[in-house]
Amino acid sequence: MQIALFTYSTKPRGSVIHSIELATALHKEGHSVCVYALDKDGLGFDRPLPCAHQPIPVETASPEIDQLIRQRIDDFVTFLDGHLQKYYHAIFHAQDCISANALAILRQQGRIPHFVRTVHHIEDYRSIYLQQCQEQSIYQPDLCLCVSSYWQQQLAHRYRIHAPRVINGVDLERFSSKASPQDSFLKQRLQISGTPVFLTVGGIEPRKNTLQLVKAFAAVRNLMPQAQLIIAGGATLFDYQEYREQFFQMTKALDLEQAIILPGVISDQDLPSLYRCADTFVFPSLKEGWGLVVLEALASGLPTIVSDQAPFTEFLTSEQTLFVAPEDFNAIAQAMLKSIQPQITQSLIYNSRSVPQLYSWKASAIMHLNHYQALLHATNSFSD
Secondary structure, eight states: OEEEEEESOSSOOHHHHHHHHHHHHHHHTTOEEEEEEEESSSOOOSSOOSSEEEEEEOOOOOSSHHHHHHHHHHHHHHHHHHHTTTOOOSEEEEOSHHHHHHHHHHHHTTSSSOOEEEEOOOOOOSSHHHHHHHHHHHHSSSEEEESSHHHHHHHHHHHOOOOOBOOOOOOTTTSOSOOOHHHHHHHHHHTOOOSSEEEEESOSOGGGTHHHHHHHHHHHHHHOTTOEEEEEOOOOSOOOHHHHHHHHHHHHHTTOTTTEEEEESOOTTTHHHHHHTOSEEEEOOSOOSSOHHHHHHHHTTOOEEEESSTTHHHHOOTTTSEEEOTTOHHHHHHHHHHHTSHHHHHHHHHHHTTTGGGOOHHHHHHHHHHHHHHHHHHHHHHHO
16 A cells, blocks of 8 residues: 655654554555655754655745744645645555645645545644644544544544554664663663652643653652653754743742753654663653653653543553652652652552553554555545
């Protein structure tokens, strides 16, 4: 089967990683796959892909978010308009709102016959334009998929759309607790020397609940002056400038500037080591599609702290993770202190070790293939 996957960036975010890993798994199953991704800086993906991939150049755009999104949709449409005259795909699958809107335009123009979209989560945008883009990206596809039961229910309730659920996965060959010489090199480079070391991945943004995490870390630091917090990641279309300014003002006021490490986007090569450099993974996110990084942390042998809400409650129990109310920084702080107690640490790691085994990219690829084939069959039957 000839499959085209579309994602809004070459930089590692949840839906981007989902696209890359799904493409790799589909390729291993013997299918012809190409990943199309907007390539803002012209550097492409930071890892080699075994399948075909096509970075899409982008035009300079206004930082004003509505205009930026319009331009990025147009970047997709402009490039694909010429490209699809030369290359054939049976399946067109968008992983985000931007590429889905572009594919909707191309289908309307008769350039593609149909398209699929995976809804990872639904945002509550203040912008009327962005809200319309999101709704169009959900209503327009011939098939919507989603990655959790919670979002499946939300799509049914809010949009009257049945979206079959597909799973995420984790690469157990990459993410493990087995030490590597690279771990110590990364510690030296990032100046990771704290006791204990807390890690979160996702950058500084409202959805990741960064400010509450900083308040919690300040409380922990009062009791454990050598503690460090690593906030990794951060590549996104939105700059969250106001929120980031609050973050830096808060870290300065709380005297945490030397205790918090901000390495930015972590390379694909360094990410497995980064997990092993930490003692606890803390992820009190306010909204997630699934939480791929939680699976990666579990596979790396870390105790985890997550928000006491879906989708985390779908695949974890209170014996496998520490659940917290994300709006309560004291609760987050208490969980951070609890997670480093040896008996609790060992219990969490032991009880959660089976979780990553349940989620493989191969299983996800097979689920996708079944839905692709059903779509093609339904389309062919309708044409006949």
